[in-house]
Amino acid sequence: MDINTIEKAFLSSSEFVEKQALIEEFFDKNVEFIKVKIGRGRHFATAHRLKKENPEDTLVIIPGRGEIAHKYAELFYSLSKLNIDVIVVFARGQGQSSRYLKDTHKCHINCFSNFSKDILQVLNHLQVKKYKILSFSLGGLISLDIIKNWGFRPQKAALISPYIWPYFQMNRYLIMLIAYSLGSLPYLSTLYTPYGKEYKRVPFDTNHHSHCKERYEYYHDYYASHNELTIGCPTYGFVCECIKKQLELLNSSFTFKVPVYIQSSGDDKVVNTLMAKQFFDQHSIDRLAPKFEIIENAYHDILNESDEYRVKSLSKALAFLFAE
Numbered sequence: 001m002d003i004n005t006i007e008k009a010f011l012s013s014s015e016f017v018e019k020q021a022l023i024e025e026f027f028d029k030n031v032e033f034i035k036v037k038i039g040r041g042r043h044f045a046t047a048h049r050l051k052k053e054n055p056e057d058t059l060v061i062i063p064g065r066g067e068i069a070h071k072y073a074e075l076f077y078s079l080s081k082l083n084i085d086v087i088v089v090f091a092r093g094q095g096q097s098s099r100y101l102k103d104t105h106k107c108h109i110n111c112f113s114n115f116s117k118d119i120l121q122v123l124n125h126l127q128v129k130k131y132k133i134l135s136f137s138l139g140g141l142i143s144l145d146i147i148k149n150w151g152f153r154p155q156k157a158a159l160i161s162p163y164i165w166p167y168f169q170m171n172r173y174l175i176m177l178i179a180y181s182l183g184s185l186p187y188l189s190t191l192y193t194p195y196g197k198e199y200k201r202v203p204f205d206t207n208h209h210s211h212c213k214e215r216y217e218y219y220h221d222y223y224a225s226h227n228e229l230t231i232g233c234p235t236y237g238f239v240c241e242c243i244k245k246q247l248e249l250l251n252s253s254f255t256f257k258v259p260v261y262i263q264s265s266g267d268d269k270v271v272n273t274l275m276a277k278q279f280f281d282q283h284s285i286d287r288l289a290p291k292f293e294i295i296e297n298a299y300h301d302i303l304n305e306s307d308e309y310r311v312k313s314l315s316k317a318l319a320f321l322f323a324e
Helices: 003-008 013-018 020-030 069-079 113-125 138-149 172-183 213-224 236-251 273-281 307-322
Strands: 032-037 044-050 057-062 084-090 132-136 157-160 260-265 291-295
Touching: 003 307, 013 020, 013 213, 020 069, 032 113, 044 069, 044 113, 057 069, 057 113, 057 138, 057 307, 069 084, 069 213, 084 113, 113 138, 132 138, 132 307, 138 157, 138 236, 157 307, 172 236, 236 273, 260 273, 260 307, 273 291, 291 307
Parallel strands: 057 084, 057 132, 132 157, 157 260, 260 291
Antiparallel strands: 032 044, 044 084
């Protein structure tokens, strides 16, 4: 599988508009929805799978915070042209998986490692023996946790706009103080942060996620009309757990034991690209040193970005995973 074959699998924004009905039909008919009971309680994680009879490889996709499976409909359609088994996995608190709180719009988690546990439990349930990871944003932080702390590691991983540190223009130590002091208190941990609220659609002209109006509007038309799926802003507890995991990564001396390729967005207003670069630069002397690249001028949401960012970025990530 070479990069030219991979690039041809992707649609331009105009083709995407023309084929929306076909993509919807494909997603409904060919992508299997899977629920997996996790732990000893009533929690469940979910996956959406495009299965091939004799695949050459298995691709596990770990989405970003608050995303839903329908966002991956176009990607499923494109990847169907390649001979790979594709599984998008949502840990508890995300997608259609169990939520932690009665207010399902609050993005909350009690322990960050639950994300990784759930992902790996779903893969075990699906009897996945070998896999490669493609992840976005929060999914990148989850992927790094799996690579660093868990035995069932991917063969390779491609991380796009990974959530190494938040973009906030606030002193790092002040962020840590607020997160630890408020995120650890039982009552306050489940409250929205001062920036928090339920999902509210941001007009395209003022958004900082995508330059592609067609994909942006399509995604948010669907998202806004499915209130049962939407996830709002994070709680203090969620922020606290993420920062604890980020600090663990930033301050630890582990070395990469699997090949990893990172693409950070040059004009990211969600995660801190500079912190990501500094983190991966620290591992430039690892035996399996990660490959780091900045997608100049791109916004955070590469999956829904304009063609000039999206196609090149995703093609290079898949070529790293399957063509090298």
